[in-house]
Amino acid sequence: MKNSLLLLFVVFNLVSCKKFDQEIEPELAKKQTFIDTVENSDKDANGCLTSAGYVWSQLNKECVKIYQSAIILYPHANQTNEDETLNAYVVFSKEGGNEAEIFFPNTEKSHLFIRENEGQPWKYEDWQLIPWKGFILKKGEEIKFSGDGEFGPKVTGSDKIEN
Template structure:
Protein backbone atom coordinates (compact mmCIF):
# COMPACT_ATOMS: atom_id res chain seq x y z
CA UNK A 1 0.00 0.00 0.00
CA UNK A 2 2.87 2.37 0.81
CA UNK A 3 4.35 1.72 -2.60
CA UNK A 4 1.07 2.61 -4.36
CA UNK A 5 0.65 5.79 -2.29
CA UNK A 6 4.24 6.82 -3.03
CA UNK A 7 3.76 6.07 -6.73
CA UNK A 8 0.54 8.16 -6.80
CA UNK A 9 2.18 11.11 -5.05
CA UNK A 10 5.20 10.90 -7.37
CA UNK A 11 2.87 10.77 -10.42
CA UNK A 12 0.96 13.85 -9.19
CA UNK A 13 4.20 15.78 -8.62
CA UNK A 14 5.52 14.95 -12.10
CA UNK A 15 2.18 15.77 -13.71
CA UNK A 16 2.03 19.12 -11.79
CA UNK A 17 5.51 20.09 -12.95
CA UNK A 18 4.51 19.32 -16.51
CA UNK A 19 1.43 21.58 -16.17
CA UNK A 20 3.55 24.37 -14.66
CA UNK A 21 6.01 24.21 -17.59
CA UNK A 22 3.11 24.22 -20.05
CA UNK A 23 1.53 27.28 -18.33
CA UNK A 24 4.87 29.12 -18.50
CA UNK A 25 5.01 28.46 -22.25
CA UNK A 26 1.43 29.71 -22.65
CA UNK A 27 2.25 32.89 -20.75
CA UNK A 28 5.34 33.48 -22.89
CA UNK A 29 3.38 32.95 -26.12
CA UNK A 30 0.63 35.30 -24.90
CA UNK A 31 3.18 37.94 -23.90
CA UNK A 32 4.90 37.77 -27.27
CA UNK A 33 1.57 38.01 -29.08
CA UNK A 34 0.55 41.08 -27.08
CA UNK A 35 3.88 42.76 -27.77
CA UNK A 36 3.55 42.15 -31.52
CA UNK A 37 -0.12 43.09 -31.72
CA UNK A 38 0.05 46.04 -29.33
CA UNK A 39 -1.72 49.16 -30.51
CA UNK A 40 0.44 51.46 -28.40
CA UNK A 41 1.79 54.12 -30.71
CA UNK A 42 5.24 55.57 -30.25
CA UNK A 43 4.70 59.11 -31.51
CA UNK A 44 7.71 60.78 -29.98
CA UNK A 45 9.59 63.10 -32.28
CA UNK A 46 13.36 63.09 -32.82
CA UNK A 47 13.82 65.04 -29.57
CA UNK A 48 11.65 62.68 -27.50
CA UNK A 49 8.63 65.00 -27.29
CA UNK A 50 5.24 63.28 -27.11
CA UNK A 51 3.33 64.82 -30.00
CA UNK A 52 -0.03 63.24 -29.16
CA UNK A 53 0.04 65.08 -25.83
CA UNK A 54 0.72 68.40 -27.57
CA UNK A 55 4.43 68.62 -26.79
CA UNK A 56 6.91 70.14 -29.23
CA UNK A 57 10.62 70.83 -28.99
CA UNK A 58 11.51 74.38 -27.98
CA UNK A 59 14.70 75.49 -29.66
CA UNK A 60 15.24 78.40 -27.26
CA UNK A 61 14.42 76.55 -24.03
CA UNK A 62 15.98 73.23 -25.12
CA UNK A 63 13.12 71.11 -23.76
CA UNK A 64 9.74 69.66 -24.68
CA UNK A 65 6.99 72.22 -24.12
CA UNK A 66 3.34 72.59 -24.94
CA UNK A 67 3.52 75.14 -27.73
CA UNK A 68 0.12 76.56 -26.88
CA UNK A 69 1.23 77.33 -23.33
CA UNK A 70 3.11 80.44 -24.45
CA UNK A 71 1.70 83.86 -25.16
CA UNK A 72 -1.29 83.48 -27.46
CA UNK A 73 -1.41 85.76 -30.50
CA UNK A 74 -4.69 85.78 -32.42
CA UNK A 75 -5.00 86.45 -36.15
CA UNK A 76 -5.38 90.16 -36.87
CA UNK A 77 -8.50 89.54 -38.96
CA UNK A 78 -10.18 87.82 -35.95
CA UNK A 79 -9.01 89.47 -32.72
CA UNK A 80 -11.75 87.76 -30.67
CA UNK A 81 -10.71 84.33 -31.91
CA UNK A 82 -11.49 81.45 -29.57
CA UNK A 83 -10.11 78.74 -31.88
CA UNK A 84 -6.65 77.99 -30.52
CA UNK A 85 -5.65 76.10 -33.66
CA UNK A 86 -5.47 79.31 -35.72
CA UNK A 87 -3.44 81.26 -33.15
CA UNK A 88 0.32 81.68 -32.97
CA UNK A 89 2.18 81.19 -29.68
CA UNK A 90 5.36 82.85 -28.44
CA UNK A 91 7.88 81.53 -25.91
CA UNK A 92 10.90 83.50 -24.74
CA UNK A 93 14.29 82.36 -23.46
CA UNK A 94 15.38 83.42 -19.95
CA UNK A 95 16.82 86.81 -20.85
CA UNK A 96 14.13 87.49 -23.51
CA UNK A 97 16.77 87.99 -26.21
CA UNK A 98 15.09 85.28 -28.32
CA UNK A 99 11.42 84.70 -29.09
CA UNK A 100 10.28 81.37 -30.48
CA UNK A 101 7.08 81.57 -32.51
CA UNK A 102 4.87 78.53 -33.13
CA UNK A 103 2.66 79.31 -36.12
CA UNK A 104 -0.68 77.55 -36.68
CA UNK A 105 -0.60 74.49 -38.94
CA UNK A 106 3.21 74.46 -38.89
CA UNK A 107 5.22 71.70 -37.25
CA UNK A 108 8.35 73.78 -36.82
CA UNK A 109 8.94 77.05 -35.04
CA UNK A 110 10.84 80.17 -35.99
CA UNK A 111 13.30 81.86 -33.65
CA UNK A 112 13.47 85.64 -33.69
CA UNK A 113 16.28 87.56 -31.96
CA UNK A 114 16.57 91.13 -30.86
CA UNK A 115 19.71 93.22 -30.86
CA UNK A 116 18.91 95.26 -27.75
CA UNK A 117 16.21 95.76 -25.16
CA UNK A 118 13.36 97.84 -26.55
CA UNK A 119 14.03 96.65 -30.12
CA UNK A 120 11.80 94.17 -31.96
CA UNK A 121 12.68 90.49 -32.33
CA UNK A 122 13.54 89.78 -35.97
CA UNK A 123 14.08 86.82 -38.29
CA UNK A 124 14.13 87.34 -42.06
CA UNK A 125 10.89 89.19 -42.83
CA UNK A 126 9.24 88.32 -39.49
CA UNK A 127 9.11 90.87 -36.65
CA UNK A 128 7.70 90.58 -33.15
CA UNK A 129 7.00 93.99 -31.68
CA UNK A 130 6.16 94.64 -28.04
CA UNK A 131 3.30 97.12 -28.39
CA UNK A 132 0.11 96.91 -26.27
CA UNK A 133 1.06 93.28 -25.78
CA UNK A 134 2.69 91.84 -28.89
CA UNK A 135 2.24 92.20 -32.64
CA UNK A 136 3.72 89.66 -35.06
CA UNK A 137 4.39 91.02 -38.55
CA UNK A 138 5.49 89.39 -41.77
CA UNK A 139 6.89 91.90 -44.20
CA UNK A 140 4.91 95.05 -43.52
CA UNK A 141 1.66 93.22 -42.73
CA UNK A 142 0.38 92.63 -39.19
CA UNK A 143 -0.46 88.92 -38.93
CA UNK A 144 -1.08 88.21 -35.21
CA UNK A 145 -1.53 90.20 -32.01
CA UNK A 146 -2.25 89.53 -28.38
CA UNK A 147 -1.72 90.66 -24.81
CA UNK A 148 1.38 89.71 -22.86
CA UNK A 149 -0.34 87.05 -20.73
CA UNK A 150 0.48 83.36 -20.92
CA UNK A 151 -2.04 80.62 -21.68
CA UNK A 152 -5.59 80.43 -22.92
CA UNK A 153 -7.87 83.27 -21.92
CA UNK A 154 -11.59 83.21 -21.32
CA UNK A 155 -13.11 86.08 -23.25
CA UNK A 156 -15.15 88.37 -21.04
CA UNK A 157 -13.18 87.31 -17.96
CA UNK A 158 -10.04 88.57 -16.31
CA UNK A 159 -8.79 85.12 -15.34
CA UNK A 160 -6.91 82.45 -17.23
CA UNK A 161 -8.42 79.06 -17.77
Protein backbone atom coordinates in the same frame (compact mmCIF):
# COMPACT_ATOMS: atom_id res chain seq x y z
CA MET B 1 10.42 5.56 -2.21
CA LYS B 2 10.13 9.01 -0.66
CA ASN B 3 13.05 10.21 -2.74
CA SER B 4 11.44 8.84 -5.90
CA LEU B 5 8.16 10.59 -5.14
CA LEU B 6 9.96 13.83 -4.35
CA LEU B 7 11.96 13.61 -7.58
CA LEU B 8 8.83 12.82 -9.58
CA PHE B 9 7.02 15.79 -7.95
CA VAL B 10 9.88 18.21 -8.74
CA VAL B 11 10.16 17.03 -12.37
CA PHE B 12 6.39 17.28 -12.84
CA ASN B 13 6.35 20.87 -11.50
CA LEU B 14 9.25 21.95 -13.69
CA VAL B 15 7.70 20.48 -16.83
CA SER B 16 4.24 21.91 -16.11
CA CYS B 17 5.65 25.38 -15.33
CA LYS B 18 7.63 25.42 -18.56
CA LYS B 19 4.54 24.42 -20.55
CA PHE B 20 2.52 27.13 -18.79
CA ASP B 21 5.19 29.76 -19.59
CA GLN B 22 5.32 28.73 -23.25
CA GLU B 23 1.55 29.14 -23.59
CA ILE B 24 1.49 32.55 -21.88
CA GLU B 25 4.61 34.17 -23.39
CA PRO B 26 3.28 34.69 -26.96
CA GLU B 27 0.10 36.26 -25.58
CA LEU B 28 2.10 38.57 -23.28
CA ALA B 29 4.39 39.50 -26.16
CA LYS B 30 1.38 40.44 -28.31
CA LYS B 31 -0.09 42.57 -25.50
CA GLN B 32 3.22 44.32 -24.83
CA THR B 33 3.70 45.03 -28.55
CA PHE B 34 0.19 46.52 -28.67
CA ILE B 35 0.85 48.68 -25.59
CA ASP B 36 4.19 49.90 -27.00
CA THR B 37 2.53 50.72 -30.33
CA VAL B 38 -0.31 52.68 -28.68
CA GLU B 39 2.08 54.58 -26.42
CA ASN B 40 4.47 55.49 -29.24
CA SER B 41 1.99 56.15 -32.04
CA ASP B 42 0.97 59.41 -30.43
CA LYS B 43 4.47 60.78 -29.91
CA ASP B 44 6.50 62.94 -32.25
CA ALA B 45 10.17 62.38 -33.09
CA ASN B 46 11.23 64.00 -29.80
CA GLY B 47 8.86 61.92 -27.66
CA CYS B 48 6.26 64.65 -27.10
CA LEU B 49 2.69 63.42 -26.59
CA THR B 50 0.96 65.30 -29.40
CA SER B 51 -2.62 64.30 -28.55
CA ALA B 52 -2.21 66.00 -25.17
CA GLY B 53 -1.11 69.22 -26.87
CA TYR B 54 2.63 68.87 -26.31
CA VAL B 55 5.15 70.07 -28.88
CA TRP B 56 8.93 70.13 -28.87
CA SER B 57 10.51 73.45 -27.95
CA GLN B 58 13.88 73.65 -29.65
CA LEU B 59 14.64 76.72 -27.54
CA ASN B 60 14.04 75.06 -24.14
CA LYS B 61 14.89 71.52 -25.28
CA GLU B 62 11.74 69.99 -23.80
CA CYS B 63 8.13 69.14 -24.56
CA VAL B 64 5.81 72.04 -23.77
CA LYS B 65 2.04 72.29 -23.66
CA ILE B 66 1.77 75.11 -26.14
CA TYR B 67 -1.77 76.23 -25.27
CA GLN B 68 -0.81 76.82 -21.64
CA SER B 69 2.88 77.74 -21.60
CA ALA B 70 3.09 80.14 -24.52
CA ILE B 71 1.93 83.65 -25.23
CA ILE B 72 -0.88 83.47 -27.76
CA LEU B 73 -0.90 85.81 -30.73
CA TYR B 74 -4.23 86.01 -32.53
CA PRO B 75 -4.64 86.79 -36.24
CA HIS B 76 -4.53 90.57 -36.33
CA ALA B 77 -7.62 90.78 -38.55
CA ASN B 78 -9.64 88.58 -36.15
CA GLN B 79 -8.74 89.18 -32.49
CA THR B 80 -11.83 87.32 -31.23
CA ASN B 81 -10.72 84.17 -33.04
CA GLU B 82 -11.46 81.05 -30.98
CA ASP B 83 -9.90 78.58 -33.44
CA GLU B 84 -6.59 77.78 -31.73
CA THR B 85 -5.16 76.32 -34.93
CA LEU B 86 -5.09 79.81 -36.51
CA ASN B 87 -3.02 81.40 -33.73
CA ALA B 88 0.72 81.88 -33.43
CA TYR B 89 2.44 81.02 -30.15
CA VAL B 90 5.52 82.56 -28.54
CA VAL B 91 7.79 80.69 -26.14
CA PHE B 92 10.66 82.45 -24.43
CA SER B 93 13.75 80.82 -23.02
CA LYS B 94 13.49 79.86 -19.35
CA GLU B 95 16.76 81.69 -18.75
CA GLY B 96 15.50 84.86 -20.41
CA GLY B 97 17.88 86.21 -22.97
CA ASN B 98 17.43 87.40 -26.49
CA GLU B 99 15.73 84.43 -28.12
CA ALA B 100 12.07 83.72 -28.76
CA GLU B 101 10.52 80.69 -30.42
CA ILE B 102 7.47 81.21 -32.63
CA PHE B 103 5.04 78.44 -33.53
CA PHE B 104 3.11 79.51 -36.63
CA PRO B 105 -0.31 78.06 -37.44
CA ASN B 106 -0.46 74.97 -39.63
CA THR B 107 3.29 74.32 -39.47
CA GLU B 108 5.13 71.60 -37.61
CA LYS B 109 8.48 73.35 -37.15
CA SER B 110 8.94 76.43 -35.00
CA HIS B 111 11.28 79.31 -35.81
CA LEU B 112 13.83 80.94 -33.52
CA PHE B 113 13.75 84.73 -33.43
CA ILE B 114 16.81 86.64 -32.16
CA ARG B 115 17.12 90.20 -30.90
CA GLU B 116 20.42 92.04 -30.68
CA ASN B 117 19.69 93.96 -27.48
CA GLU B 118 16.97 94.30 -24.90
CA GLY B 119 14.25 96.69 -26.03
CA GLN B 120 14.69 95.79 -29.70
CA PRO B 121 12.44 93.45 -31.69
CA TRP B 122 13.20 89.77 -32.14
CA LYS B 123 13.84 88.98 -35.83
CA TYR B 124 13.71 86.03 -38.20
CA GLU B 125 14.10 86.68 -41.94
CA ASP B 126 11.52 89.40 -42.73
CA TRP B 127 9.49 88.73 -39.55
CA GLN B 128 9.65 90.85 -36.39
CA LEU B 129 8.25 90.22 -32.92
CA ILE B 130 7.73 93.62 -31.31
CA PRO B 131 6.84 94.17 -27.64
CA TRP B 132 4.07 96.76 -27.84
CA LYS B 133 0.83 96.56 -25.81
CA GLY B 134 1.65 92.90 -25.47
CA PHE B 135 3.25 91.67 -28.67
CA ILE B 136 2.90 92.31 -32.39
CA LEU B 137 4.20 89.90 -35.01
CA LYS B 138 4.88 91.61 -38.33
CA LYS B 139 5.94 90.31 -41.72
CA GLY B 140 7.57 93.19 -43.50
CA GLU B 141 5.42 96.17 -42.59
CA GLU B 142 2.17 94.22 -42.22
CA ILE B 143 0.93 93.17 -38.78
CA LYS B 144 -0.03 89.50 -39.00
CA PHE B 145 -0.59 88.57 -35.33
CA SER B 146 -0.99 90.39 -32.05
CA GLY B 147 -1.78 89.58 -28.46
CA ASP B 148 -1.95 90.99 -24.97
CA GLY B 149 1.23 89.27 -23.80
CA GLU B 150 -0.56 87.00 -21.32
CA PHE B 151 -0.04 83.26 -21.13
CA GLY B 152 -2.96 81.10 -22.24
CA PRO B 153 -6.13 82.02 -24.11
CA LYS B 154 -7.98 85.21 -23.33
CA VAL B 155 -11.59 85.08 -22.23
CA THR B 156 -13.74 86.36 -25.07
CA GLY B 157 -17.22 85.65 -23.70
CA SER B 158 -19.15 86.76 -20.66
CA ASP B 159 -19.28 84.87 -17.39
CA LYS B 160 -22.97 85.72 -16.96
CA ILE B 161 -25.45 82.88 -17.18
CA GLU B 162 -27.66 83.23 -20.21
CA ASN B 163 -31.42 82.58 -19.93
